Amino acid sequence: TARGNFVAVITDGTAVLAQGNIGPLAGKPVMEGKACLFKKFADIDVFDLELNVSSPQQFCDVVAALEPTFGGVNLEDIRAPQCFEIERELRKRLSIPVFHDDQHGTAIISGAALLSAVDVAGKKLSELNIVISGAGAAAIACADFYVTLGATHHRITMVDSVGVVHDHRDEGMNEYKRRYARPDDGRRTLADALAGADMLLGLSVGGLVSPDMVRSMANRPIVFALANPDPEIGYEEAKAVRADVIVATGRSDFPNQVNNVLGFPFVFRGALDVRAKTISEEMKTQAAYALAALAREPVPDSVAMAYGAESFRFGPDYLIPKPFDPRVLFWVAPAVAKAAMASGVAQIEIDLDEYRDRLRRRMGGVQYSIMRRIVQRA
Numbered sequence: 186t187a188r189g190n191f192v193a194v195i196t197d198g199t200a201v202l203a204q205g206n207i208g209p210l211a212g213k214p215v216m217e218g219k220a221c222l223f224k225k226f227a228d229i230d231v232f233d234l235e236l237n238v239s240s241p242q243q244f245c246d247v248v249a250a251l252e253p254t255f256g257g258v259n260l261e262d263i264r265a266p267q268c269f270e271i272e273r274e275l276r277k278r279l280s281i282p283v284f285h286d287d288q289h290g291t292a293i294i295s296g297a298a299l300l301s302a303v304d305v306a307g308k309k310l311s312e313l314n315i316v317i318s319g320a321g322a323a324a325i326a327c328a329d330f331y332v333t334l335g336a337t338h339h340r341i342t343m344v345d346s347v348g349v350v351h352d353h354r355d356e357g358m359n360e361y362k363r364r365y366a367r368p369d370d371g372r373r374t375l376a377d378a379l380a381g382a383d384m385l386l387g388l389s390v391g392g393l394v395s396p397d398m399v400r401s402m403a404n405r406p407i408v409f410a411l412a413n414p415d416p417e418i419g420y421e422e423a424k425a426v427r428a429d430v431i432v433a434t435g436r437s438d439f440p441n442q443v444n445n446v447l448g449f450p451f452v453f454r455g456a457l458d459v460r461a462k463t464i465s466e467e468m469k470t471q472a473a474y475a476l477a478a479l480a481r482e483p484v485p486d487s488v489a490m491a492y493g494a495e496s497f498r499f500g501p502d503y504l505i506p507k508p509f510d511p512r513v514l515f516w517v518a519p520a521v522a523k524a525a526m527a528s529g530v531a532q533i534e535i536d537l538d539e540y541r542d543r544l545r546r547r548m549g550g551v552q553y554s555i556m557r558r559i560v561q562r563a
Contacts (some may be wrong), residue, residue, distance in 0.1 A: 193255045195234045200264035209235035227450035260285040265322040288326030290445035297476035301504035306405040310335040319388035320345035391415025396426045440502035455521025459531035467528040475520035
């Protein structure tokens, strides 16, 4: 049935990007935009659902009742900590993939960029001293995912609007932040935390990081300033401070855009095509590894032309593929499908070579089919 290619994008409008708690109706244009991205990048049909609910329990009851309609659920723009509770409850109750993109999409794409950045910087992920500005859904999910990729838990310092998250602090704490409460060593501010740090992951507000803070970081620092639409520190501003800094932002007008569209369409594509019951950690990590591996491949001239550039080459200004690189689908979706089969959450087995060919036919249409016949005939 159509369920096998049908995803629900669901929100309560409590944490819409750059808008905050504007409610479900005002959040509808964003959800419709998300639906367009699913269709454009992975040919997945979407119905957006904006729920006017009063509690996480009511949210879960509505979504759970709709399970027979959809092959997967993409949760979107739900504030923390309710988003953690909602996803956890729905994953228990539903036998289809449930994916909160603000958490896991950001984690996968920034994780792929981090895998590349540590190679470029000549550092080891396990030895990286990481500072995270922000302690919401995306920040905590990224911290968890970085640990899964190989980062060391006690080397992560989280800083929220109150200050450094440490074990003697009670103000503004919850169970999710407390997992990253570090021993109290007297550091209280973001500036304190960044002195000597190897990496900054910014998931907070624009303009929060000064040039002096970047200057105080370790050699060859990694700065992912991902606040949107204005990063914690601008790309050019950070580069002007020191030549050895590796910078990524959420903006499309500078190199290394960490854009969730590199993840969610292809994660769901792979999950749907093997009828996965959930999205496992293995599926997420393999998506990140696939993106990092693709960044090391030669980039077709057509991609460079689309971005008005002469060429792209793996390095400080090209850590992850560009969103409009058509190869992302053929790298990430099969990697996710393979991981789903390997981790035991897939309900059907597929031939991955045939699957890649099927994806090309699906996205290339008549043009690909004709060229494929010519190649086979030759």
